[in-house]
Amino acid sequence: MTDPPDLPRVLDLSAAFSRVEGLWRPHVAGELNGQLVKLARIEGTFDWHHHADEDELFLVVHGRMRLEFRAGVRELGPGQLCIVPRGVEHRPVAEGECHILLFEPASTLNTGEVRTARTVEELPRV
């Protein structure tokens, strides 16, 4: 197989998650059309937040999580995705370690409209 360096790279999600350091710290896995593909390892309960102008996609790759909304709860397991529309308050929760792929605009802050101790300003790459 030819493999010139200018070919688009193939990212193996399992391998990439092993390079994600820390919990609740999204790492950038790719960029397209002004959107970022991010990988995060999560465990525990995050902060309630929303994104005023940005929809956000959650895809569970490993483990289980739930998305809590003010109106109810969605449970997600491997191979399941949920798109949280802009403006909708949500709180991700994972009882055990969970690996998620996020898809959202490059401008999106992980904690939405609020800056907290968990806000990550400069995202590492994976």
Place this chain on the structure above:
Amino acid sequence: MTDPPDLPRVLDLSAAFSRVEGLWRPHVAGELNGQLVKLARIEGTFDWHHHADEDELFLVVHGRMRLEFRAGVRELGPGQLCIVPRGVEHRPVAEGECHILLFEPASTLNTGEVRTARTVEELPRV
């Protein structure tokens, strides 16, 4: 679990692919920030094409495929993704049936800059 209809839905990819009809016919699974999440079942060799202004993400959910470029080939299996930058000619090929998730702007035509017998103008939803 409360389950009001106004909660964002959870999409199970395996279940969703069973509702995808036909080969090389992307079905829309969700929309966010002007981008579409599409699911497609592919098998065989597609047409060479490129997208002038749109980057395109391929994520293999089931099976194997390869992305042929003029400069070489990338092989993808389950849990592996590749982002094809705008303007780069490519040709998806799958020896056996392969299920892929695509992420690209709502405006993207599946055959890129050319209309062929495989061009799908109105995408079904899944």
